[in-house]
Amino acid sequence: MNNNYPTAIISGASRGIGRALALLLAKHNFQLSLIARNVGELKDLAAEITEMGHRPLYFAGDVSDATFVQQAVEKTAHTFGKIDYMINNAGVGAFGPTDSYTEEKWDQVFDTNVKGTFLCSQNVLPHMRAAKKGHIISIASDVAKRVFDGGSLYCASKYAQHAFTEALRKEVRKDGIKVSCVYSGLVDSHFHAEPQGDSSHHTWLSSEDMADSIYYVMNQPAHVVIDELMIHPLSQEY
Template structure:
């Protein structure tokens, strides 16, 4: 198994939900965590727990994406792991989705993944190692009513990561994609912890454990894709 001790991990969307759970679990395994979000107050509290570094950044901004990697290198001298978790969504009939909302979803979910990967891949190539983990969604593999914008963004993110996987594998770089089903988080303006969600949703910690699983796979093993959904979901 791959030892995560002292591995330097960038985690985007780290202020709450899945990203927070991933950051905490990786820190518990001994990784040096760089937590990235636009929420300064929540990141500050998280960094106290992970004993890592926080970077306030918008992943959809080219300069910010490069800054995240530069700050990581300044603090730790290397990058070993990138977890692309930052994501947003809204759900409506296609004719009720406005252009600004479409752009907001694609900017975070697709452009954000693209920019962080673009910023980190040259460093991974230079060291001939590195692991990118994309947190996609089970809707990257299926469609549903009211999901045109969010689903299209996750299909696009999935295609981006699958293509990158083929481009970088010969450089010793792994790219894994995780497809969670419903997760009990603040996503889509919901408040986690309801009795109903306890029965029907994954927990953020479940997704964090999946991230740990793919990262700890032996060096010669590549876990390209991992589907994760609660027992109550019937596909």
């Protein structure tokens, strides 16, 4: 532990944007706490970061599980002495006609995308309020502000995540806590029907592009907050 280094929790850390951000922050001497479902991928990421000279914490579990989230946040605060950043990156998607969704699928998407953002944010707030500073960043999607055919469930969850983040920003600004939301367009990741690296994605954003953008939001002077950042590949109409 080094109190001179900033501390960040990243949910959805084992793949895609979360993984790229974790590696970028490790290069900038962040103390990291990594959350994801896949313990094997988390161990691999933790080992890679340890080789870079920093030993991260990692927690395998579901961000919609209140007890799990509380324990992960408290362990992070106890180990590193503070929580400077909470990156709400965990997300799942489901697409298709509305009558194709099951109740279980609806609950799964909302539990991860909305409840997970709520629980992670709620649990870091006492630590940030005590410090009179901190930064919560939700990684949303441009479909938090638009809709598309076949996206009723996913769009609804991202609209809800966006609304929660917007309201939270107004609530905690007086406490010295920053709240930002990053809205991405098409990103070459595991999230799509085609595999990551598919030739159809060659003009899309990379996970590293997104990590750089998130780090830009994080790396502002204390008196500056970027409330929202919308980012697209040039090839995508919005």
